[in-house]
Amino acid sequence: MSAEYDIAETLDVKGASCPMPVVKTKGATDDLAAGDVLEVVATDSGSMSDLDGWAAGTASVELLDQEAGDDVYKHYVRKTE
Template sequence: MSSEYDIAETLDVKGASCPMPVVKTKGAIDDLAEGEVLEVLATDPGSMSDIDGWASGTGGVELVDQSEGDDVYKHYVRKTE
């Protein structure tokens, strides 16, 4: 899947539970340049709705895609400003 996006950085938050995946995602996205995509790898099923809700309610980021497989939830977040 990563071939679909120009991934600037991968953030591994496997084993972390709410709210840490969102907190760490916010910190990592702040370090990216506009247009870059952050790949987030999580094991918390709640991260699917948490990261979606955070991206929807936060200016400057866009949730590009999410997927689930092998007990790992992948999130792709683009910095838009």
């Protein structure tokens, strides 16, 4: 099942391990307009908890959803301000 969001940009961080998925996601969200949704595609299973924790502590983003597939993890982050 795939999340249904109006994706503004997709960030491919496959092959990157902690902390790079979070670092690259932060950089990508800095370039988005408020309300835009970023899809992050990762292969690091730790990205599930890392991105969740980062978004929870960051006022300018909201983690909408996360999906775990066959060695691929998708995260949907909305820029809120």
